[in-house]
Amino acid sequence: MSLTADRIKKQRKKNNLTMQDLAEKMGVSKTTIVEWENGKREPKQDVIDKLSEFLDVDKAYLLGLQKEEKIISLANFIMELGNERFTKFFNELRTNFSEQDYDNLTNIVSAYSLLDNEDRIFFTKSMALKSGLIDRTFKAENGKIVFIDNDKPSS
Numbered sequence: 001m002s003l004t005a006d007r008i009k010k011q012r013k014k015n016n017l018t019m020q021d022l023a024e025k026m027g028v029s030k031t032t033i034v035e036w037e038n039g040k041r042e043p044k045q046d047v048i049d050k051l052s053e054f055l056d057v058d059k060a061y062l063l064g065l066q067k068e069e070k071i072i073s074l075a076n077f078i079m080e081l082g083n084e085r086f087t088k089f090f091n092e093l094r095t096n097f098s099e100q101d102y103d104n105l106t107n108i109v110s111a112y113s114l115l116d117n118e119d120r121i122f123f124t125k126s127m128a129l130k131s132g133l134i135d136r137t138f139k140a141e142n143g144k145i146v147f148i149d150n151d152k153p154s155s
Contacts, residue, residue: 003064004048005039011055011062011069012037025054067116 012022012033019033026033026047035041043051052059060066094102 002039002042004042004062005037007057007062007064008033008043008051008055009037011057015055026050 012019017025019030019037023030023033028047032041036043048059048062052062055062057069058066061069
């Protein structure tokens with residue numbers, strides 16, 4: 001079975017849909033859904049587009065080109081935060097970082113959104129070391145910057 005077939009099936013089940021439900025939503029027969037999920041037939045690109053939108057996952061995820069179901073781009077992150085929260089988020093960054101560190105961070109934040117979780121952890125620690133923030137690491141949590149003291153055990 002192909003990765004695309006596995007992921008279509010996984011997302012259908014995750015959304016509590018029967019094969020018939022998905023078939024009706026997609027405007028295809030139940031047999032077509034069975035063939036997609038068994039890997040006997042691959043959906044065409046326009047169908048992948050529609051499936052990804054309906055199942056709320058990235059096209060690249062359905063095609064097996066990325067691990068994460070949905071990677072939030074910097075543009076999407078900004079739109080989700082809204083202007084007021086986005087401004088507050090970056091003002092908090094500006095307050096807690098030197099100007100050079102702030103510039104460095106804003107230059108690379110869009111690349112960060114493309115990394116998987118393991119790479120994000122490595123990246124964050126590396127940036128903390130390079131920026132001289134050895135005793136303080138941060139993470140984004142619900143649109144806020146949360147600082148973690150590395151010399152204290154985390155709770």
